[in-house]
Amino acid sequence: MPPSDGTDSRRRAAKLKSMIHELRLYSVAPGRMADVHTRFNEHFPALFARHGVDCVARWNAVAGPDAPRFVYLMAYRDYAHREAVWASFYADAEWWRIRAETNAGHEMVERHDLFFMKPNAAWAMDADPAPVGGLHELVQQQIAPGQNANANVFLQETWLPLVREAGARVLAVWDMASGAGMQKVVLLYAWPDAAAWHAGRQSLDRNETLRAAFAEQRKKHGTALFQRAEVNLLDPAPGMTIRAGLGRGARPA
Incomplete structure (x- = not known):
């Protein structure tokens, strides 16, 4: 017998309670913002899909600290899911090739701020x-x-x-x-x-x-x-x- 609507609702609520978002704020080297967008638009879609990275939002900061700033947001089922996703990602030689190619001899990101957040x-x-x-x-x-x-x-x-x-x-x-x-x-x-x-x-x-x-x-x-x-x-x-x-x-x- 399939689960009742009540059971489904409780399962959905439990998943939402355990999920996390990861917010990353990158201070980008002057003149390199277009290179960041190239990395995300041309290289990351296939790589993220391969490793299960769910990037749900990306922005340019037009006002705020540490400019020029690039901001993006990822969603995970829970902390264990996040750790598994990134262990897989960083073990992929393709990422290191893309990183070196798009950095083009100089780091495009000068500072990384990272936050974990839970839905209120x-x-x-x-x-x-x-x-x-x-x-x-x-x-x-x-x-x-x-x-x-x-x-x-x-x-x-x-x-x-x-x-x-x-x-x-x-x-x-x-x-x-x-x-x-x-x-x-x-x-x-x-x-x-x-x-x-x-x-x-x-x-x-x-x-x-x-x-x-x-x-x-x-x-x-x-x-x-x-x-x-x-x-x-x-x-x-x-x-x-x-x-x-x-x-x-x-x-x-």
């Missing part, structure tokens, strides 16, 4: 399969120490609704599982364009509901639940189609 409960599934264009905003949001639970309530009940009201589409909400400057949530938004982002951010800065919420947090907890943040503004990379869900749909066993 506030990340609602988005079934729209259409490509997501526009200007994307990646926010590494510092959370006040010991305030994760309260911050999640604020995130779901106040912050995300107001971000949507300001004109953004919420593409992802993660808890950072490892990386610099813990504790953080990582947020990914899509804005129609730069003008919409600018207007939306001004609206949020002036929002009286937010101002009152932060004032109440300082009164109750001695600090605002959201503290400093690192923000990158991102354009989808040439040749990359980014879709809502970012790999959270049905995944191969």
